Amino acid sequence: MAPQLTNAQAKAMLTKLGFDNANKKFTVAVNGFQRGWNLGPALKVDSKFGPKTSDALRISYARFKAHKSDMSAHFSYREFRCKDGAVFESCRRIWILRSHVRRLEKYRASIGGKSIRIVSGCRCKQYNKKVGGVSSSQHLFGAATDIDGRLTLDQKENLGLFAGMGFKQSTGKVIHVDSRDRGGHNPKGSTPTKPAEWKYAT
Ligand SMILES: [Zn+2]
Incomplete structure (x- = not known):
């Protein structure tokens, strides 16, 4: 198991995956990431950034860097993002x-x-x-x-x-x-x- 990502690293990766709310609303972004993740066994959706979520994020980010889908075998998080143009403060962005x-x-x-x-x-x-x-x-x-x-x-x-x-x-x-x-x-x-x-x- 790789060492757990720091919150700063996680925020940067989540932002790249489409969670442009990750810096301001980290737990909301973590929740959205956990909810949709399907590149392995389901993650517990508790909004906490623990070791399992960290490992999952590493997998997603590596796939993103390799131009592969980053949420499931053929879909990526950003495909499901709310298309409000990030204008609404309360929008969670991605919670599929x-x-x-x-x-x-x-x-x-x-x-x-x-x-x-x-x-x-x-x-x-x-x-x-x-x-x-x-x-x-x-x-x-x-x-x-x-x-x-x-x-x-x-x-x-x-x-x-x-x-x-x-x-x-x-x-x-x-x-x-x-x-x-x-x-x-x-x-x-x-x-x-x-x-x-x-x-x-x-
Ligand atoms: Zn929205």
């Missing part, structure tokens, strides 16, 4: 759920390992409001992603991966997938076998 990212990895594998474009991932309350998202949006919980539309609702249902799916009426392709069963607002108890589904008129 590991279980959702694992489903995205499975989805990616199911389409022959083709890359998936993340159009929108985490959204803080203020940014969600700005883009006209619903107040209980799964994006607020780090449990949702808007993606480029490739599969129809039937095809996505067959994968049995996501608990919420929205498709574009004009193309029939699914452009929003979420894991509301893993940490989002889920009043109807939706699951991947009984997903919430809706269409976007545009």
Whole structure:
């Protein structure tokens, strides 16, 4: 085991990975890092920078330096960052759920390992409001992603991966997938076998 990184080293690395809040709000950034990390066994999400999180950060940073994905086998933290342009003080920046990212990895594998474009991932309350998202949006919980539309609702249902799916009426392709069963607002108890589904008129 390599010696634990100093907080200053960790802040610099987290900043490079996309946590531009790491200097000002270290524990928030550590929490976001722990929440999504999927390059090994799940980290305890306790916002504390201990030896396990330090080792995980070394792995992510080494991959980042080598131009490889730094959060999971094929995804990087910055792809899921709130797109508010860092204007909102309370924004946590990146707080995507590991279980959702694992489903995205499975989805990616199911389409022959083709890359998936993340159009929108985490959204803080203020940014969600700005883009006209619903107040209980799964994006607020780090449990949702808007993606480029490739599969129809039937095809996505067959994968049995996501608990919420929205498709574009004009193309029939699914452009929003979420894991509301893993940490989002889920009043109807939706699951991947009984997903919430809706269409976007545009
Ligand atoms: Zn934000």
